[in-house]
Amino acid sequence: MRDRVRVVLSHTTHPGNIGACARAMKTMGLERLYLVNPKFFPDPQAVAMASGAADLLERARVCASLEEALAGTTYVLGSSARRRDLAPVWLSPRQAGERLVGQAQRGEVALLMGTERMGLSTEEALQCHALATIPANPEYPSLNLASALQILAYEIRLASLDGWAVPVPPDPPATREDMDMLYQRLEQTLVIIGFLDPTKPRRLMDRLRRLFGRAGLEQNEVNILQGILAHAQNGPWQPPDQ
Amino acid sequence: MRDRVRVVLSHTTHPGNIGACARAMKTMGLERLYLVNPKFFPDPQAVAMASGAADLLERARVCASLEEALAGTTYVLGSSARRRDLAPVWLSPRQAGERLVGQAQRGEVALLMGTERMGLSTEEALQCHALATIPANPEYPSLNLASALQILAYEIRLASLDGWAVPVPPDPPATREDMDMLYQRLEQTLVIIGFLDPTKPRRLMDRLRRLFGRAGLEQNEVNILQGILAHAQNGPWQPPDQ
Structure with a gap:
């Protein structure tokens, strides 16, 4: 199921952030990275920050337009730090993870992340079926790109694991x-x-x-x-x- | 309530990670940073990575021992990537957030993070009342220190926003x-x-x-x-x- 989830980074400025995103993805079992017009890529900083997830960078698909990156998808979830007038559905990260996993059961889906500085453009937000907003500290909502992706990927993983349970102690309990x-x-x-x-x-x-x-x-x-x-x-x- | 939560980073190797942790904390409304024997601190890399959370670094308390950093706490939650033989309670991040917020209603609590390379030592894990494990990809569970903290701090924030908490006994906890x-x-x-x-x-x-x-x-x-x-x-x- 998670194979049907692609992560799309639009116009990323710092290559280190692309690497950090790859690492965040792989730790949560997401592997398909799409890059729309990255400012620098490939780049040694991306590889350095990817750590053991450099294989995702090698397989990343660099696209000339958002349209190309979203081709074939049936559902697009955007990440947005702020509410917009022209918003589609608004979801919490938890709801967003469940929704994306649900939609992935019937087609290709995408998680779309905007630029470090501005997030999604209005045009990009309009491409999304829903926007997820992390309930950050209103006085300092400035999550790093890879940190925001980490939280959303974590919620996607939780929703997909469904049956994930807290490991129980191996020793037999007292009767x-x-x-x-x-x-x-x-x-x-x-x-x-x-x-x-x-x-x-x-x-x-x-x-x-x-x-x-x-x-x-x-x-x-x-x-x-x-x-x-x-x-x-x-x-x-x-x-x-x- | 979140004012009663301190984040304790033990023996952090890279100062940039301390800064990234400060940023992750502040985005989730956590402000009290304790550093046990950081390898380099203060350090310009920490400030650079903290971005708008540099004020947390200025107010961070540098401690010579874990004991000093945990003084006065009544509950300690550790972050651990792997299971251990002598583990106390095991919690998912979600359960951990709820537990920590519940415990913070009656005393000072700590979220303890080990080193980048090895995580918590066995001795440190034994100081914890519970360990939280992020359900990462078993083939690549290697979350960056600040990324792991970001997820745990996010769950702490959600639990505190919910107003929901594990009911706790009314009697004062042992120090x-x-x-x-x-x-x-x-x-x-x-x-x-x-x-x-x-x-x-x-x-x-x-x-x-x-x-x-x-x-x-x-x-x-x-x-x-x-x-x-x-x-x-x-x-x-x-x-x-x-």
Whole structure:
């Protein structure tokens, strides 16, 4: 699906920014770069800034016009720092990622970025089906070109991964039974060491349950705590040679 | 709320990256920059890359140690490109933004970024309550330092704009200093009761730090645990009438 997304940079002034954009794209799994009339390209600064994404520069397509860069697309999303009178649909980056991924299921789509200084021209904005605006600090909304692309590409990636889930710890979690036995042993130990008076328990065990419950213990952590409690019940340890 | 978020860059190699990070921060409304042992700072490259965010560099606090940079914080979120064995909680950037904003409602919080080349050291990762991982292209996950920060700062901004935050307990959270004292007392106690052999510590304390770090302790919970440890050091209690 992401193979159907092209990133189009229009009239980019600084070649280093083209390289930084290539890097931002590749980190998010986008590979197809189109350049409309770049001021300097190819350029060693672009290669330097691309780091491990220089292959995208080699395969980049340099176009003489926006029309050429958008040929064959069925949907164009523009990036714009400010609202315009003649705007099409306005989207947040999140909505934009979802929309672009949805549209890519049925055709070629483009993410269009304007120049560093001025962004998209009015004519370019009119070529877009929707414009995405990053909700930046109104007192300083000046994102670097590659930074804006990084955020939009990140949202495109999230939308395309869909099933991406936070990795979970590999260790097996403690069961309810593990935890019950732990709390029993803990209570017993607190009585033995004189911290808990069984005639006046107050809410101590509730508080400790809340604390450990919040941590979400693993089985091996329960084993460690059980070991500590077993030792605590026996009191200060005497070295064998004493 | 965003005033309670500090961004901590540890041992940054290239001053241009510090400037780019300042710019990424300011575009997302974050203003407090802490630098732990930067290789070159202040530096004209940092100013050039900061563009309109050079004021953040002027107000940046240069620290001799991570401890100094994290002093007074109650929650630390680390940025990590890869999974680690002894990880605390793992979060997506979106979850991380929500968590950090929620925690900032009750105390000072930090977003910690490691070096360009290696990211966070294992020791630094152990100082974090949670690690955020950007779901990058596994074949090229190499985000520029400022790009990774841009994404995390964007998610922090979204979470803060939403007004939505993870509900947090009303009790005051433990400070770093509280937790350090707790771990010292815990280690001492484990030696006294014979559970921890100081000549073969293995990774026991790291595991316990990870467990309690995940829980995010409150001050009154630290007090309870300190009380338990004090009693455990004295061993089984003898009732007065025996």
